[in-house]
Amino acid sequence: MMAVGNPKGTRDFNPTQLAKREYIQRCIESTYKKYGFLKIETPAFEHLDTLTGKYGNEGDKLLFKILNSGDFLSKVPPIDLIEKNSAQVIKQLSKKGLRYDLTVPFARFVVQHQNDIVFPFKRYQIQNVYRADRPQKGRYQEFLQCDADVIGTASLLPEIEFIKIYQSTFEALKLDDFQVFINHRKLLEAMALQVGLSENFTAFTVLLDKLDKVPLEKLQADFLKLGLKKQDISLIQSWMRPIPFNLEEIKKLNNTIHESNKLSEAIEELNFIASNVNSKNAHINLSLARGLDYYTGCIFEAKVPQSNIGSLSGGGRYDKLTDGFGLKNMSGAGISFGLDRIADVLEERNLWPKNLLETTQVLITQIDSSSLQDIFAIAAELRKKNIRTEVYPEAKKLKKQLEYANKQNIPFVITIGEEEKALGKFSLKDMISGRQEILSFEALINQIQKSI
Amino acid sequence: MMAVGNPKGTRDFNPTQLAKREYIQRCIESTYKKYGFLKIETPAFEHLDTLTGKYGNEGDKLLFKILNSGDFLSKVPPIDLIEKNSAQVIKQLSKKGLRYDLTVPFARFVVQHQNDIVFPFKRYQIQNVYRADRPQKGRYQEFLQCDADVIGTASLLPEIEFIKIYQSTFEALKLDDFQVFINHRKLLEAMALQVGLSENFTAFTVLLDKLDKVPLEKLQADFLKLGLKKQDISLIQSWMRPIPFNLEEIKKLNNTIHESNKLSEAIEELNFIASNVNSKNAHINLSLARGLDYYTGCIFEAKVPQSNIGSLSGGGRYDKLTDGFGLKNMSGAGISFGLDRIADVLEERNLWPKNLLETTQVLITQIDSSSLQDIFAIAAELRKKNIRTEVYPEAKKLKKQLEYANKQNIPFVITIGEEEKALGKFSLKDMISGRQEILSFEALINQIQKSI
Numbered sequence: 001m002m003a004v005g006n007p008k009g010t011r012d013f014n015p016t017q018l019a020k021r022e023y024i025q026r027c028i029e030s031t032y033k034k035y036g037f038l039k040i041e042t043p044a045f046e047h048l049d050t051l052t053g054k055y056g057n058e059g060d061k062l063l064f065k066i067l068n069s070g071d072f073l074s075k076v077p078p079i080d081l082i083e084k085n086s087a088q089v090i091k092q093l094s095k096k097g098l099r100y101d102l103t104v105p106f107a108r109f110v111v112q113h114q115n116d117i118v119f120p121f122k123r124y125q126i127q128n129v130y131r132a133d134r135p136q137k138g139r140y141q142e143f144l145q146c147d148a149d150v151i152g153t154a155s156l157l158p159e160i161e162f163i164k165i166y167q168s169t170f171e172a173l174k175l176d177d178f179q180v181f182i183n184h185r186k187l188l189e190a191m192a193l194q195v196g197l198s199e200n201f202t203a204f205t206v207l208l209d210k211l212d213k214v215p216l217e218k219l220q221a222d223f224l225k226l227g228l229k230k231q232d233i234s235l236i237q238s239w240m241r242p243i244p245f246n247l248e249e250i251k252k253l254n255n256t257i258h259e260s261n262k263l264s265e266a267i268e269e270l271n272f273i274a275s276n277v278n279s280k281n282a283h284i285n286l287s288l289a290r291g292l293d294y295y296t297g298c299i300f301e302a303k304v305p306q307s308n309i310g311s312l313s314g315g316g317r318y319d320k321l322t323d324g325f326g327l328k329n330m331s332g333a334g335i336s337f338g339l340d341r342i343a344d345v346l347e348e349r350n351l352w353p354k355n356l357l358e359t360t361q362v363l364i365t366q367i368d369s370s371s372l373q374d375i376f377a378i379a380a381e382l383r384k385k386n387i388r389t390e391v392y393p394e395a396k397k398l399k400k401q402l403e404y405a406n407k408q409n410i411p412f413v414i415t416i417g418e419e420e421k422a423l424g425k426f427s428l429k430d431m432i433s434g435r436q437e438i439l440s441f442e443a444l445i446n447q448i449q450k451s452i
Numbered sequence: 453m454m455a456v457g458n459p460k461g462t463r464d465f466n467p468t469q470l471a472k473r474e475y476i477q478r479c480i481e482s483t484y485k486k487y488g489f490l491k492i493e494t495p496a497f498e499h500l501d502t503l504t505g506k507y508g509n510e511g512d513k514l515l516f517k518i519l520n521s522g523d524f525l526s527k528v529p530p531i532d533l534i535e536k537n538s539a540q541v542i543k544q545l546s547k548k549g550l551r552y553d554l555t556v557p558f559a560r561f562v563v564q565h566q567n568d569i570v571f572p573f574k575r576y577q578i579q580n581v582y583r584a585d586r587p588q589k590g591r592y593q594e595f596l597q598c599d600a601d602v603i604g605t606a607s608l609l610p611e612i613e614f615i616k617i618y619q620s621t622f623e624a625l626k627l628d629d630f631q632v633f634i635n636h637r638k639l640l641e642a643m644a645l646q647v648g649l650s651e652n653f654t655a656f657t658v659l660l661d662k663l664d665k666v667p668l669e670k671l672q673a674d675f676l677k678l679g680l681k682k683q684d685i686s687l688i689q690s691w692m693r694p695i696p697f698n699l700e701e702i703k704k705l706n707n708t709i710h711e712s713n714k715l716s717e718a719i720e721e722l723n724f725i726a727s728n729v730n731s732k733n734a735h736i737n738l739s740l741a742r743g744l745d746y747y748t749g750c751i752f753e754a755k756v757p758q759s760n761i762g763s764l765s766g767g768g769r770y771d772k773l774t775d776g777f778g779l780k781n782m783s784g785a786g787i788s789f790g791l792d793r794i795a796d797v798l799e800e801r802n803l804w805p806k807n808l809l810e811t812t813q814v815l816i817t818q819i820d821s822s823s824l825q826d827i828f829a830i831a832a833e834l835r836k837k838n839i840r841t842e843v844y845p846e847a848k849k850l851k852k853q854l855e856y857a858n859k860q861n862i863p864f865v866i867t868i869g870e871e872e873k874a875l876g877k878f879s880l881k882d883m884i885s886g887r888q889e890i891l892s893f894e895a896l897i898n899q900i901q902k903s904i
Contacts, residue, residue, distance in 0.1 A: 004502075004563050004777045007548055010495030012561055014568070015575070018491050034835040036812035036842030039470050043462030043594050044496060044550075044580060045516075050456075064497075067517040067546055069584045073536040081533040084525040093545075094519055096459055098496075109464055111456050116466070118859045120845055123467070128496060132521040142495050155845035160828075168835075276824055325456045360488035372728050376612075383486040383620075390488030393572055393607035407570045 009135030010142045019356040021144070024342050025126060027172045028146045031165055037124040037148050042105040044128070045096045052097075054104045054324070056293070062131045064141075065094040098130035102147040103294075103321070103334065110151055111325035119152030126339075138309065140340060149334030151321075156272050158333040159298045162315060163277045165335070166302050170281075173342065174351050178312075181285035181301045182245055182273075185316075186266035187257065188289060191239065194258045195232045205289035211240055212287065236287075245274055245282035253284075269298065294318045300335060307345045313337040357409075360390045361452050364414045365401040371416040378414060378426065381445055387452060405431055412448055461587030462594045471808040473596070476794050477578060479624045480598045483617055489576040489600050494557040496580070497548045504549075506556045506776070508745070514583045516593075517546040550582035554599040555746075555773070555786065562603055563777035571604030578791075590761065592792060601786030603773075608724050610785040611750045614767060615729045617787070618754050622733075625794065626803050630764075633737035633753045634697055634725075637768075638718035639709065640741060643691065646710045647684045657741035663692055664739065688739075697726055697734035705736075721750065746770045752787060759797045765789040809861075812842045813904050816866045817853040823868040830866060830878065833897055839904060857883055864900055 006012055013021060029039075045066055052060050073081070076092040099105050102125045110117065126146045133139055148165070150158040163180055170178035188205055189198070197204040207222055216237055223236065238256055243249045250270050257263050270284070290299045297317030304312065315335030322330040346352055362382055364375050375391055382389040390410070392401045398415065405413050413429040419438075420427050426444045429436045430451075439447060458464055465473060481491075497518055504512050525533070528544040551557050554577045562569065578598045585591055600617070602610040615632055622630035640657055641650070649656040659674055668689055675688065690708055695701045702722050709715050722736070742751045749769030756764065767787030774782040798804055814834055816827050827843055834841040842862070844853045850867065857865050865881045871890075872879050878896045881888045882903075891899060 003499075004560055005499070006495050006560070006564070007497060007499055010497065012495070012565065013493040014565065015490035015492060018493055030838075033810060033840055034838065036840055038467035038809070038811070040467060041465040041470055043458050043464070044582070045459060045462065045594075047455075047457070047459055061521070064521075065519040066550075067519050067542070069513070069516075071536075071538045073533075073538045073541060076536070078534070078536075081525075081536070082530070084523075084528070084530075084533070086523045086525045089525060090519070098518075108456055108458070112458070113464065113466065118856065122842070130496070142497075150845065153845045157843055157845040161843070164828075164832075272821075276828060357490070358485060359490070369724075376616075376728060380616075386482075386486065388485055388488055390574070391609055391613070393602065393605045393609040404570065 007141070009133070009140050011140065016357050019358070020346070020352055021339060021343055023353065023356050024173065024339050024346070025144075025146065028169055028337050028339075029124070029126065031169045031172065032124040032146075032148050035122070035148075035161055035165060037122045040106075040109065040123050040125055041127060042099070042102070042109055042125070044130075045098050046105055046108065048095055048097045050108050050325075051100060051104060055100055059100060062133055063100055064098040064130045064132050065090065066096040066098070067094055068092075099127075100131055101129050102127060102145050102336065103149075106147070106149060106151075106334075107321045108325055110330065111322050111327045114327060117152075120150055120155075121152055122148070122150045124148040138341070138344060144339040146337040146339055147334055148336075149332055151330055151332030151334075154319075154331040156269055156298075159269075159273050159317065160276045162300060162333065162335050163273070163282060166300070166313065167278060167280065169337070170302065170304075173346065175304050175312075175342075175345065177304050177306045178281055179242075179303050179305055180245075180282045181242070181288050181303065182270070182282060183285055183288040183299050184266040184270060185295055185297060185299065186262040186269075187253070187286060190257050190260045190263040190266065191286065193260055193262070195228055195235065197227055200226050202293065208236075208239075208287045209289040211236075216240070239286040242283040242285050244279060245270075245277075245284055246279045247271060247274055249284070250274055256286075273298065290314055290316060294321055296320065298333070304345055307348060309341055309345060311338075312341050312345070358388065359408055360388045360410045362387055362389045362412045362414060362448060363401070363405045363408075363410045364389065364391045365398060366392050366395040367398070367415065367417050368395050371421060374416055374421075374426075378441070378444070381441075382448065385445070385449055387448060402429075402431075412451070414444065459593070461585070461592050463592065468809050471810070472798070472804055473791060473795055475805065475808050476625065476791050476798070477596075477598065480621055480789050480791075481576070481578065483621045483624065484576040484598075484600050487574070487600075487613055487617060489574045492558075492561065492575050492577055493579060494551070494554070494561055494577070496582075497550050498557055498560065500547055500549045502560050503552060503556060507552055511552060514585055515552055516550040516582045516584050517542065518548040518550070519545055520547060551579075552583060553581050554579060554597050554788065555601075558599070558601060558603075558786075559773045560777055562782065563774050563779045566779060569604075572602055572607075573604050574600070574602045576600040590793070590796060596791040598789040598791055599786055600788075601784055603782055603784030603786075606771075606783040608721060608750075611721075611725050611752075611769065612728045614752060614785065614787050615725070615734060618752070618765065619730065619732065621789070622754065622756075625798065627756050627764075627794075627797065629756050629758045630733055631694075631755050631757055632697075632734045633694070633740050633755065634722070634734060635737055635740040635751050636718040636722060637748055637751065638714040638721075639705070639738060642709050642712045642715040642718065643738065645712055645714070647680055647687065649679055652678050654745065660688075660691075660739045661741040663688075668692070691738040694735040694737050696731060697722075697729075697736055698731045699723060699726055701736070702726055708738075725750065742766055742768060746773055748772065750785070756797055759800060761793055761797060763790075764793050764797070810840065811860055812840045812862045814839055814841045814864045814866060814900060815853070815857045815860075815862045816841065816843045817850060818844050818847040819850065819867065819869050820847050823873065826868055826873075826878075830893070830896070833893075834900065837897070837901055839900060854881075854883075864903070866896065 080088045128142050129145050166180045192198045192201050192204050295316040296319040299316035301311045302313040317333040319331045379389045411431050415427045425438050427438050532540045580594050581597050618632045644650045644653050644656050747768040748771040751768035753763045754765040769785040771783045831841045867879045877890050879890050
């Protein structure tokens with residue numbers, strides 16, 4: 001007998017869990033819609049060419065690769081097989097991979113369909129992504145991302161609207177302690193310049209980003225190894241303090257970061273954005289870098305500090321996302337909510353609305369099969385009125401059938417026993433109050449419709 | 453430069469296409485809900501052990517297999533590599549596969565979670581499935597299945613309700629020429645007995661099933677090769693005629709099929725089902741066999757004969773689906789709609805409701821950035837009232853912005869020009885009538901809310 005189970009790092013969702021996930025999805029999706037985003041979908045797998053080289057070396061290792069169909073070994077050079085050169089052989093064995101995020105497939109979509117798209121193109125996309133990460137608590141191999149992007153404009157309005165979207169989505173989810181952290185790649189460049197690490201820009205931002213989880217003392221040696229001067233450690237320290245996102249504080253950035261073109265450009269953009277958003281729960285975080293190399297302007301992250309779970313969303317401006325697919329000058333910006341982490345926070349805080357699961361509203365029991373015509377007539381009438389109705393499939397003891405209604409939280413049970421049949425009526429039991437009435441067909445339908 | 457495209461056999465869905473697909477999904481899902489089915493989801497990939505051996509040899513070949521992570525060649529015996537024995541090597545290279553249908557993952561789910569499930573368990577599931585089929589018109593490697601199953605009861609009520617579900621779903625989709633074809637595995641067994649092909653039962657049913665697409669003359673040789681006697685060809689011919697699904701016609705099955713235990717059992721079941729459904733558009737089709745071996749009782753297929761596209765849904769009763777996972781005595785029944793084919797039919801017949809795509813309802817133009825505060829104030833108010841609102845991101849020429857509204861079918865455009873600003877008012881343009889008004893903030897909001 002084989003072991004029965006889903007693969008590690010994946011999950012089954014039962015109706016209750018799924019109803020919760022769909023609630024979050026509705027909150028995000030309805031906000032996206034109100035802002036004029038339109039939904040698209042792309043396939044679960046892409047050509048490996050499309051995916052590789054987009055997520056760094058670590059990312060490439062985490063791509064799920066699909067084995068070619070048929071006699072997949074036939075074309076592999078024997079020498080590679082004999083030497084067991086997995087890295088070399090993989091190019092022959094696999095031409096497709098599962099999507100790793102929604103951003104790269106979106107870039108591919110935009111380039112492929114550019115002649116059918118009206119720009120600026122505002123799209124959202126809610127689909128699973130796949131990463132061959134070592135499974136651990138809160139980290140899955142299949143998880144749901146909810147992305148929105150505006151592509152085809154260098155305007156800063158998308159940035160402004162994404163901050164507004166954060167504010168209204170987290171309020172809708174009742175995550176009132178949400179914080180939106182904002183930074184700008186050009187601020188990071190100005191900072192790197194100031195501490196003489198422009199040559200090691202990527203490594204510098206990777207270290208900065210770690211400050212979120214690792215205390216500075218522990219990273220100090222790494223910074224020094226990179227070339228940071230000892231006296232600049234206190235500067236790094238000062239950059240870690242969150243700065244309220246308002247005009248006055250943005251002006252003061254001049255005090256901590258040396259003047260440079262990059263600095264002025266960043267400040268000008270941040271000023272424009274800050275003057276058009278509510279500064280509520282928004283901060284500049286100079287140590288925020290976001291791993292992904294493709295960001296070129298503003299970057300975002302959203303968190304709920306009272307839950308120690310990392311970021312619930314991230315995003316930013318990219319100028320060259322579609323360059324690799326041959327389409328230049330397509331600036332865009334986007335954000336991505338991680339639904340799984342949001343679900344974990346709502347679970348931890350028990351912030352689910354009541355009655356998310358749309359259970360059956362009426363169970364019709366079966367005393368014997370002779371009443372089936374009446375039973376199906378009631379069921380049809382209730383369903384016509386959009387009332388979720390089940391007929392218990394077997395003429396089991398009534399007690400068993402009521403137990404089923406109880407376990408399934410079904411609020412009403414209809415029974416046609418001997419007595420009811422003689423009267424041409426139906427018994428209706430309210431499973432919460434326990435109250436039972438004998439009613440005519442019309443009265444029964446009315447009564448249920450009124451109570452639901 | 454790499455070629456830019458999605459893999460063959462997969463599709464991107466733009467907002468218009470996706471809105472159409474979601475319409476079909478809503479029709480199916482709302483019917484499932486009304487009948488008391490609850491939604492679950494399972495991962496996109498399963499252990500290969502879970503999938504292999506469930507779909508026949510042909511099916512096994514069509515499973516998408518995921519390459520193990522890391523140094524996948526290290527554990528493969530060198531001899532298999534040198535001999536390029538793909539079939540042998542695959543067991544070492546891949547432990548996971550993409551789901552091929554929703555039924556097997558459902559069976560795995562039921563067994564794995566049996567202690568948390570209240571039986572009879574009515575679940576539905578709407579997810580993509582993956583088959584490494586040669587891509588061709590109307591056949592995809594990724595396509596959406598919409599399944600409903602009742603498991604944990606041998607009662608025939610599920611069969612009755614599935615026929616009702618067919619009737620109400622196809623009516624909702626305005627596919628009024630739909631036909632539900634019904635057969636019973638035990639009728640097929642009685643037929644095989646009668647023509648002396650019980651030993652070749654599977655091959656016999658495979659041939660019968662082909663009669664749907666291939667004329668009997670062309671299959672005659674195959675039937676004879678299987679052992680059919682020449683005089684029984686006319687019997688096969690007579691079995692091909694669809695039989696109205698009512699009590700009178702079911703009784704007459706005795707005239708064309710020899711008496712046997714199997715026959716009486718099948719007739720008894722069909723009688724019970726027929727007495728509880730509307731016979732509208734329902735027929736018995738004795739040549740319907742359904743490829744899948746796991747069916748043991750009633751089988752279904754739904755078609756729209758006026759479109760030559762094959763079946764839009766299929767299903768049936770299975771008694772041993774979970775046996776392979778170690779759980780016996782779990783009879784169940786289910787159906788599965790293929791969303792892609794339904795979409796093709798609705799497209800061919802242009803049966804889409806109007807305005808499926810939820811486009812932006814109001815575009816606010818930008819004359820210059822000085823009005824942004826007013827613009828965002830209106831946008832916020834409209835969005836609060838659930839009106840889908842976009843702000844054009846750049847202060848381009850008004851003509852350009854109106855062109856955008858036109859291309860995107862946005863019905864209302866708000867503009868704050870010099871004149872409006874001086875008056876503290878807003879201009880509202882109805883893009884369909886071309887009518888333009890100058891209104892106060894409150895009047896503007898009211899006017900839009902009224903018209904939408």
